Amino acid sequence: MIVLVMNAGSSSLKYQLYNMKNEAVLAQGRVERIGMDSSIVTHEPTDKPEVRQVSEILDHNTAVRKVIDLLTHAEHGVLKAMTEIKAVGHRVVHGGESFKQSTVVTPEVKLEIRKLFDLAPLHNPPAMMGILAVEANLPGVPQAVVFDTAFHQSMPQESFLYPIPMVLYRRHKIRRYGFHGTSHDYVSHKAAEVIGQPLKSLKLVTCHIGNGASCTAILEGKSFDTSMGLTPLEGLMMGTRSGDMDPAIVPFTMNKEDLTLSEVSSMLNKHSGLQAISGLSSDMREITDAMKEGDKNAKLAFDMYTYRLRKYIGAYAAAMNGIDAIVFTAGVGENSSVVRKAVVDGITFLGAELDDARNDVRSKEARFISTDASRVKVLVVPTNEELLIARDTYNLVKTK
Numbered sequence: 001m002i003v004l005v006m007n008a009g010s011s012s013l014k015y016q017l018y019n020m021k022n023e024a025v026l027a028q029g030r031v032e033r034i035g036m037d038s039s040i041v042t043h044e045p046t047d048k049p050e051v052r053q054v055s056e057i058l059d060h061n062t063a064v065r066k067v068i069d070l071l072t073h074a075e076h077g078v079l080k081a082m083t084e085i086k087a088v089g090h091r092v093v094h095g096g097e098s099f100k101q102s103t104v105v106t107p108e109v110k111l112e113i114r115k116l117f118d119l120a121p122l123h124n125p126p127a128m129m130g131i132l133a134v135e136a137n138l139p140g141v142p143q144a145v146v147f148d149t150a151f152h153q154s155m156p157q158e159s160f161l162y163p164i165p166m167v168l169y170r171r172h173k174i175r176r177y178g179f180h181g182t183s184h185d186y187v188s189h190k191a192a193e194v195i196g197q198p199l200k201s202l203k204l205v206t207c208h209i210g211n212g213a214s215c216t217a218i219l220e221g222k223s224f225d226t227s228m229g230l231t232p233l234e235g236l237m238m239g240t241r242s243g244d245m246d247p248a249i250v251p252f253t254m255n256k257e258d259l260t261l262s263e264v265s266s267m268l269n270k271h272s273g274l275q276a277i278s279g280l281s282s283d284m285r286e287i288t289d290a291m292k293e294g295d296k297n298a299k300l301a302f303d304m305y306t307y308r309l310r311k312y313i314g315a316y317a318a319a320m321n322g323i324d325a326i327v328f329t330a331g332v333g334e335n336s337s338v339v340r341k342a343v344v345d346g347i348t349f350l351g352a353e354l355d356d357a358r359n360d361v362r363s364k365e366a367r368f369i370s371t372d373a374s375r376v377k378v379l380v381v382p383t384n385e386e387l388l389i390a391r392d393t394y395n396l397v398k399t400k
């Protein structure tokens with residue numbers, strides 16, 4: 001079965017086409033700058049040269065049509081006809097409390113996703129535009145939605161509630177939701193496979209550290225706690241996001257700096273984290289390069305970033321009353337041996353011991369980076385959210 005995976009942002013649309021028989025990627029690509037004067041389309045068929053086009057793509061509907069044209073194009077395409085696409089899976093950031101797992105798109109599901117626009121105003125509306133665009137361009141093809149929050153719906157109340165008036169939870173559903181769920185879910189399964197033990201028997205801390213970053217405590221195969229909250233601002237220090245801080249900083253800063261709420265919100269989301277402390281970049285590559293050159297601010301940003309990661313791993317080990325493995329994934333987690341070393345070398349008391357040679361190996365394979373004697377296993381597991389979306393979609397529609 002051929003499954004198309006879509007990830008629609010406000011001005012972008014990313015896609016991957018899978019043959020589920022062997023889970024092979026047939027093509028992938030993205031449409032960027034949708035609705036702007038010159039949109040850029042990058043199409044990468046697996047066995048053919050990459051295509052890059054600049055054209056005017058005014059909306060998601062046109063973007064989806066463009067993607068289908070490229071997938072079925074005589075020269076650049078990988079399909080003979082669009083009827084070969086048997087299902088489409090969408091990434092949707094927020095599933096609120098309504099969606100505890102992936103589901104097939106129905107009119108009721110669309111209504112429910114609309115109700116959640118409030119909780120993810122930047123992310124859920126474009127996902128809905130993607131769903132509607134597929135409906136228009138591939139009529140009758142079943143669609144599924146896979147939510148970033150769904151994996152964390154297993155959290156117990158003591159993890160997901162904030163100690164603020166309960167009326168706010170009842171009225172507005174203010175609570176911890178957590179994000180990157182597809183990634184934490186995927187890497188936890190893969191880690192259990194590599195360790196060679198049932199996931200249900202393991203206590204894991206998965207660290208998805210990329211541009212956005214979150215840690216999850218996984219107990220008996222389920223999310224028990226996670227560092228992102230109502231929004232993806234809480235938790236670890238990130239590229240441009242502050243992560244945890246005293247909430248009183250918000251009114252205090254508004255008062256002292258004469259800023260509006262939206263200005264402070266923008267400061268915390270877009271001008272904080274590594275970027276703010278280093279004064280240099282939100283990209284860990286630039287931070288570590290500058291650190292090697294002796295840049296003190298870059299070193300401070302790195303130290304704060306890794307310190308906060310250690311604190312979360314320690315907290316989650318305590319929350320689960322034990323820990324069997326730590327898993328690193330996403331841009332920083334998969335690529336930065338220095339970040340992994342700074343984290344693991346500081347928590348040896350837990351029973352984690354890094355093997356420096358293994359840690360320095362560059363590989364796209366899931367692997368151990370701890371010593372054979374290490375009681376707590378440490379792994380690098382490349383994440384693959386698109387594959388999990390394709391699998392969920394396939395499993396949901398194959399019986400239909």
Ligand code: AMP
Binds near residue numbers: 210
């Ligand atoms: P992601 O959001 O998972 O795509 O991660 C993107 C981030 O990963 C970038 O902003 C970089 O900070 C980080 N990254 C990617 N490659 C490396 C690398 N070789 N070393 C350190 N950080 C990296």
